[in-house]
Structure formats: C-alpha cells, structure tokens
Amino acid sequence: MDPEPKKPEDSPSNSGNSHGPVHPQSPFPDEALEKVLSFVDSHKDRSSISLVRKDWYNAERWTRSKLFIGNCYAVSPEIVAKRFRRIKSVTLKGKPRFSDFNMLPLDWGADVYPWLVMFAKVYPFLEELRLKRMTITDEGLELLAKSFPCFKALSLSSCDGFTENGLKAIASHCRNLTEVNIQDSITEDVGGGWLSCFPENFSSLEILNFSSLNGDVNFDDLERLVSRCKLLRVLKVNESITLDELQRLLVHAPRLTELGTGSFLQELTPRQYEEIETAFCNCRNLQVLSGLWEATSVYLPLLYGACASLTFLNLSVATTLQSGEFAKFLAHCPNLRCLWVSDTVEDKGLEAVGLSCPLLEELRVYPADPYDRDHLDGVTELGFLAVSRGCPKLHYVLYFCRRMTNAAVVTIVQNCPNFTHFRLCIMTPSQPDYLTNEPMDEAFGAVVKTCPKIKRLSVSGLLTDRTFEYIGKYAKDLETLSVAFAGSSDWGMQCIMEGCPKLRKLEIRDCPFGDAALLSGREKYEMMRSLWMSACSVTMKGCRLLARESPRLNVEVIREEGGNEAQALKVYVYRSVAGPRQDAPPFVLTL
Amino acid sequence: MDCDLNLKATELRLGLPGTTDAISPPKNNKRSSPDSDSAPPPPKAQIVGWPPVRSYRKNNLAEAESGSFVKVSMDGAPYLRKIDLKVYNCYLELLEGLEKMFKLTIGEYSEREGYKGSEYAPAYEDKDGDLMLVGDVPWEMFKSSCKRLRIMKASDARGLGCAV
Numbered sequence: 001m002d003p004e005p006k007k008p009e010d011s012p013s014n015s016g017n018s019h020g021p022v023h024p025q026s027p028f029p030d031e032a033l034e035k036v037l038s039f040v041d042s043h044k045d046r047s048s049i050s051l052v053r054k055d056w057y058n059a060e061r062w063t064r065s066k067l068f069i070g071n072c073y074a075v076s077p078e079i080v081a082k083r084f085r086r087i088k089s090v091t092l093k094g095k096p097r098f099s100d101f102n103m104l105p106l107d108w109g110a111d112v113y114p115w116l117v118m119f120a121k122v123y124p125f126l127e128e129l130r131l132k133r134m135t136i137t138d139e140g141l142e143l144l145a146k147s148f149p150c151f152k153a154l155s156l157s158s159c160d161g162f163t164e165n166g167l168k169a170i171a172s173h174c175r176n177l178t179e180v181n182i183q184d185s186i187t188e189d190v191g192g193g194w195l196s197c198f199p200e201n202f203s204s205l206e207i208l209n210f211s212s213l214n215g216d217v218n219f220d221d222l223e224r225l226v227s228r229c230k231l232l233r234v235l236k237v238n239e240s241i242t243l244d245e246l247q248r249l250l251v252h253a254p255r256l257t258e259l260g261t262g263s264f265l266q267e268l269t270p271r272q273y274e275e276i277e278t279a280f281c282n283c284r285n286l287q288v289l290s291g292l293w294e295a296t297s298v299y300l301p302l303l304y305g306a307c308a309s310l311t312f313l314n315l316s317v318a319t320t321l322q323s324g325e326f327a328k329f330l331a332h333c334p335n336l337r338c339l340w341v342s343d344t345v346e347d348k349g350l351e352a353v354g355l356s357c358p359l360l361e362e363l364r365v366y367p368a369d370p371y372d373r374d375h376l377d378g379v380t381e382l383g384f385l386a387v388s389r390g391c392p393k394l395h396y397v398l399y400f401c402r403r404m405t406n407a408a409v410v411t412i413v414q415n416c417p418n419f420t421h422f423r424l425c426i427m428t429p430s431q432p433d434y435l436t437n438e439p440m441d442e443a444f445g446a447v448v449k450t451c452p453k454i455k456r457l458s459v460s461g462l463l464t465d466r467t468f469e470y471i472g473k474y475a476k477d478l479e480t481l482s483v484a485f486a487g488s489s490d491w492g493m494q495c496i497m498e499g500c501p502k503l504r505k506l507e508i509r510d511c512p513f514g515d516a517a518l519l520s521g522r523e524k525y526e527m528m529r530s531l532w533m534s535a536c537s538v539t540m541k542g543c544r545l546l547a548r549e550s551p552r553l554n555v556e557v558i559r560e561e562g563g564n565e566a567q568a569l570k571v572y573v574y575r576s577v578a579g580p581r582q583d584a585p586p587f588v589l590t591l
Numbered sequence: 592m593d594c595d596l597n598l599k600a601t602e603l604r605l606g607l608p609g610t611t612d613a614i615s616p617p618k619n620n621k622r623s624s625p626d627s628d629s630a631p632p633p634p635k636a637q638i639v640g641w642p643p644v645r646s647y648r649k650n651n652l653a654e655a656e657s658g659s660f661v662k663v664s665m666d667g668a669p670y671l672r673k674i675d676l677k678v679y680n681c682y683l684e685l686l687e688g689l690e691k692m693f694k695l696t697i698g699e700y701s702e703r704e705g706y707k708g709s710e711y712a713p714a715y716e717d718k719d720g721d722l723m724l725v726g727d728v729p730w731e732m733f734k735s736s737c738k739r740l741r742i743m744k745a746s747d748a749r750g751l752g753c754a755v
Binding site: 098100101102103158184216219240242245265266267294296320366367370371400425427429482484509 | 637638639640641642643644645664666669670671716720739741743747
C-alpha cells in the first residue's frame with residue numbers, strides 16, 4: 001500500500017537496492033537520520049516514516065528494534081526477516097478475538113513456532129516476546145529458552161498449547177529473565193512446579209504473574225524466589241496461595257506496585273489477621289490490586305492500608321462481593337482510575353462508585369453468572385447512570401447487564417461525552433428497551449453523536465439498520481466495532497462499510513447481512529486489519545467473489561460439520577502480504 | 592418427598608439404630624434450596640460464545656456450577672486437595688474419605704453439638720458463600736449446594752450449625 005506517488009523502483013517492497021551515504025534530495029546523511037529514528041518508538045510512527053521515501057524506509061528498517069505484528073498471518077517470518085535485522089522485542093497477535101469465546105475450533109492455527117525458528121536464526125539478541133491469542137507449545141517454549149541468551153521478558157495473553165514443561169524450560173534456562181507474565185491463558189491444568197525450577201542464584205525477576213494458571217505451587221520455593229528477587233515490582237499469584245502465605249510473600253516484597261492476591265477465603269487467627277494487615281499497610285506503593293478470589297466482608301478491611309495509592313482495582317473474580325462491603329471498601333480508594341468488578345455488587349455498589357471515585361476513567365462490570373437466564377440479579381441502567389453522574393472523566397466502559405433503556409444511555413453520554421470505548425452487552429440477544437419496548441437504536445445513536453472520540457463500540461439489544469446508519473454517519477474515529485444479533489438487512493452493514501473511515505476491526509455474528517453487505521466493503525478490507533462474520537447470511541459464492549476481486553486479501557471460510565454446503569457460516573477476511581496460509585487445517589478453506 | 596427417603600439412609604445422628612424420630616429441618620435461616628420448592632426450570636439452550644465472556648472466566652464459573660469436584664482445604668496445610676463428591680453416597684463415606692486423605696479423625700456428628708471428640712470439624716461453603724457445618728442438611732441437598740470443603744479446627748468451628 002503506497003500512498004506516495006513515487007517512481008516504481010522506489011517501491012518499499014524492493015529491498016535489494018543499496019544506498020549511498022547521502023541522497024541528492026535528502027537534507028541529512030543516513031547516519032543522522034538513523035540516529036534520530038532510534039528515538040522513535042511507536043510502530044505507527046515508524047510505519048508512516050517508512051513510507052516517506054526510500055532512504056527513510058531503509059533507515060527505519062535498520063533502526064527498528066521493536067516489532068509489532070497485529071495479525072500473524074498478515075505477513076510471514078521470511079518477509080519480516082528480510083526487512084528487519086536488529087529486532088529485540090516482538091509482539092505478535094494471532095487468533096480473531098471471538099476465539100476467546102470458543103467460537104473457533106481448536107487447532108485453527110496461530111502457532112508461533114515457525115516465528116521462533118526464524119527469530120532464532122535472525123534475531124539472536126531477542127529480549128522480549130509478547131503474544132496474544134497465539135498457540136505456543138512446550139517445544140516452542142524450549143526453543144525460546146535455549147536460543148536467546150539475552151532473553152528477558154515473556155508475556156502470554158490468552159494463549160494456549162503449553163504445559164508446565166515448557167515453563168520449566170524457561171525457568172531453568174533464561175538467566176536474565178525479568179518478566180514472566182501469563183494472563184487469561186486457556187490451557188489444560190498447568191502445574192505450578194515450574195516455579196521451583198529457577199536456579200538458586202537467579203534473582204532478576206521484576207514481573208511475575210501466574211494468576212490464571214490453576215496448578216498448585218510449592219510455596220517454599222515460591223517464597224525463596226520472591227525473597228531473592230529484590231527488584232520484584234509486580235506479583236500476581238494464583239488461587240492456590242492462601243492469605244497467610246501471601247503475607248509471607250509481602251514481607252519479602254514491600255515495594256510491589258502491582259499485586260494479585262490468592263484466595264481470600266481462610267479462617268485467620270487474630271495474630272495472623274494482624275500480621276496480614278501490617279503486611280498490606282507496608283505496601284505503600286501499590287497501584288494495582290487484583291485477585292481476591294472469594295473475598296468476603298470479613299477480610300476486605302485487611303486491604304485498607306494498601307489502598308491509598310491504588311489506581312487500578314480488579315475485583316472481577318471476587319464474585320462473592322456484595323454491595324455493602326464493596327461500598328465500604330471503595331471509600332478507602334479515592335484515587336481509583338480503573339475499576340473492574342463483578343455484577344454481584346449490583347446497582348447499589350455502582351452508586352457507591354459514583355460517590356467515591358471521582359477520578360474514575362474506566363469501568364468494567366462482568367457478569368458473575370452469565371449463563372443463568374433466570375437470574376434477575378446483576379446491574380441495570382440505574383447503576384450505569386449513577387456512575388456517569390459521579391465520574392465525569394469516564395471514557396472506557398464494558399458493561400454486562402440484563403436490561404437497558406435508550407433514555408438512560410442518552411443521559412449517560414451527556415454526563416460523559418468523552419467516551420473512547422463504549423462496550424455495552426445486554427445479555428439477552430435482541431432485547432428491546434425494557435420500558436418502551438422500542439429498539440435500542442437511539443441509545444447507540446446518542447453515543448456516536450455525543451462522543452466524537454469514540455474508537456471502540458460494542459452494540460447489543462434489539463437494533464435495526466438505523467443504528468448502523470448512525471454509526472456510519474457519525475463515528476468518524478471508530479476503529480473497532482462488535483455487532484451481535486442486530487440489524488435488519490444488508491443496508492445496515494453497508495452503512496458501516498461506506499462510513500467509518502478509520503475502521504480497522506469489524507466482528508459480526510448472527511446478523512442478517514448477506515453477500516451484498518460483504519461485498520460492499522471490498523475496497524475497505526485492505527485498509528482494515530480484519531473482518532469476522534459468523535452465522536450471517538453470507539454464501540460461498542459471495543466469499544469466492546470477494547476473494548477473486550481482492551488478491552491482497554485472505555478470505556477464509558471455516559467449515560463446520562453438518563452445515564449447508566452453500567453457506568459460509570464462519571468467514572474471516574484479512575489483508576496479507578504473505579498470501580494464503582501455509583498451515584491452514586483441513587476445515588479452513590482459503591478462497 | 593424424595594428427601595425423606597434419603598435422609599433416613601444417610602443422616603448422621605445420635606440414637607439407637609431403628610428409631611424413627613421425625614427429621615428436623617436444617618437449623619438455619621437460609622432460604623430453602625430451589626430444588627425442593629418447585630419443578631426444575633426447563634433447560635435453556637445456550638448460545639455458543641454468548642454472552643461474550645472469556646473462557647478463562649467461564650472456567651471459574653463452570654467449576655462452581657458442575658458441582659461434583661470440590662476443593663478441600665485444611666486449616667494450616669499449605670496445599671488444597673480436590674475430591675469428587677459424586678464418588679460418595681453418604682456423609683459417612685465422605686468423612687471416611689476425608690479422614691484418609693488428611694490423616695486425621697473427625698468426631699461424631701450430632702445436630703446439637705456438631706462434631707464432638709476430635710481436633711477437626713468439616714465445614715463447607717455453599718452456593719450463597721456461607722460457611723456451614725457438614726451434616727446439617729440432607730446429603731443430596733449438600734451435594735448440590737456444596738462449593739468447597741474446609742476442615743477446620745474444632746475450636747474454630749464452634750458456632751457453626753447452632754440453632755439461630
């Protein structure tokens with residue numbers, strides 16, 4: 001994609017040309033340019049820089065040390081290896097987001113192994129690897145552990161494919177490790193024995209997060225590890241660690257800035273209670289607190305001493321928390337900017353948020369019991385309203401609720417016009433405004449009309465094409481849109497494809513959008529990262545047509561058992577310079 | 592009612608074998624389990640991937656809902672264990688299993704006095720998050736409402752299972 005009208009031989013993909021020290025039109029020598037560029041970190045800036053002219057492209061590629069690949073299939077290891085020669089940090093993202101919700105078959109792909117093979121050859125000084133929604137096997141972790149003597153940071157978010165053995169290899173071989181950060185990873189039971197594999201003289205760890213792995217740990221080994229890693233600032237343990245064990249860890253690491261506790265359910269003696277209370281009081285630098293499994297009113301006060309500097313509180317797995325004790329707790333957290341809770345705190349709890357957290361910028365309310373449709377508890381429009389009244393700086397919300405009204409949303413965005421991320425999930429599909437019984441079109445219309453900075457939107461409830469007319473017309477900065485059980489006809493999706501100039505990611509499920517809608521975006525998809533459409537009215541014919549017209553797009557259909565041959569029930573479209581996937585499993589058809 | 596038949600076979604009580612005293616209701620103020628009140632609700636079809644909650648979170652919930660494998664903690668022990676409640680048919684079997692697993696003895700249960708004559712008493716956390724003494728409710732009710740087991744020091748367990 002070359003927006004600059006340049007001579008053909010200046011095309012950026014032509015990487016074989018050599019360059020002299022100074023170009024006739026360039027005001028400065030390459031060395032100076034490279035020096036300046038070495039200060040540019042953002043990959044978006046670097047991307048823009050590389051498109052200016054040929055010598056800038058080359059200077060940029062020699063000086064880039066951090067690689068960000070938002071879709072691992074948009075490019076190949078070979079292409080990357082040819083272009084960049086000095087990479088120290090890699091971020092790779094794989095599967096489409098709906099894989100988090102079990103909508104992708106296992107073995108769909110996004111295995112990082114081929115990338116690791118390439119990195120081992122071309123980037124021996126690799127220090128960081130950050131993966132999101134990728135598969136990394138034990139073989140991959142072993143290759144990683146043995147190939148990079150300078151390796152420092154491993155971050156796995158929503159990844160799968162590994163067991164304890166892979167982590168053991170990392171712990172045993174990576175002498176300079178500063179970060180092991182495993183979040184939301186979907187794995188089989190991963191044992192905790194790997195924590196015992198760090199050598200006795202290993203002490204460089206600064207970040208340790210194993211909160212999402214549910215294996216039991218040898219506590220003595222963990223305690224020894226924590227005590228000798230004097231630079232540890234982030235510690236997030238899993239549910240198997242008890243309160244009194246946590247106290248012993250905190251004694252060794254009072255300078256923590258981020259803490260994820262273990263289980264909060266434990267009968268404590270008065271002496272233990274006092275010791276734990278003291279340990280938390282000594283954590284004066286705590287900014288982030290999470291964990292608190294099974295936290296109940298009895299032990300929440302233990303945390304009060306650590307809350308003064310808290311800016312991010314994650315209570316999303318504390319599903320036994322009730323509104324009263326939650327409100328009392330919040331009174332001790334005046335500096336909160338980011339709060340994640342379970343809907344067990346109910347509207348009353350959210351009222352307390354509105355009263356106690358004037359600096360709040362981000363709120364996420366997760367359902368404690370999402371599959372119980374008879375369950376009438378949780379939060380409603382009232383809770384959201386209360387927060388919007390008390391927290392004018394609110395700009396990021398993820399809200400799972402069982403009922404909502406258009407009027408409430410209109411008021412909410414009037415109270416908080418700075419929304420950048422508005423993700424509303426009314427949990428019963430296609431549910432109308434519960435007071436007026438009308439579609440929720442006006443609610444989302446209000447969001448896009450009142451919030452000019454909206455970047456991410458998730459819509460729900462009963463929605464007609466009108467919602468998409470509004471979005472297409474007003475949401476000029478929108479980058480990510482998630483749609484489910486919404487719309488009336490192809491026109492809805494067409495409005496999006498013809499509006500929303502900055503759209504990058506579109507995910508749609510269970511909507512009446514067919515081939516005409518799919519094809520209306522043919523010119524847009526190359527400017528986007530990806531499109532996901534499942535359970536819509538798209539056919540194989542439509543997909544083939546799109547594929548034929550767009551050589552730089554991969555149009556993939558995921559075949560499921562027992563489906564109608566002509567239908568395309570799961571479609572994933574993404575731009576790529578690497579051509580069709582080489583590793584596609586038999587149920588993925590690239591058209 | 593079904594409950595009566597089960598109670599007789601599995602209830603722990605002091606008394607001579609063969610006596611048939613009336614079974615007293617659970618001694619607490621909790622609302623009765625929905626199971627005993629009405630017919631079970633019709634199963635709702637679950638839509639795949641909806642609501643869009645991460646599998647990781649779902650695992651937290653699935654554990655709570657499947658009900659048959661529960662964690663067992665013992666006060667003072669560093670590790671938790673896990674047992675499958677489905678394997679046991681009555682309280683006696685469960686307690687024997689716990690005694691073997693943790694190498695301790697649990698005293699005899701009485702409605703009035705809980706577990707007398709031992710260092711430890713078995714408690715459990717139910718669906719509402721309350722800490723209850725094992726043995727107070729009928730076995731089937733216990734199995735469906737038990738989320739987690741905890742072997743407490745008997746001294747700490749005084750106060751659980753007393754009439755309110």
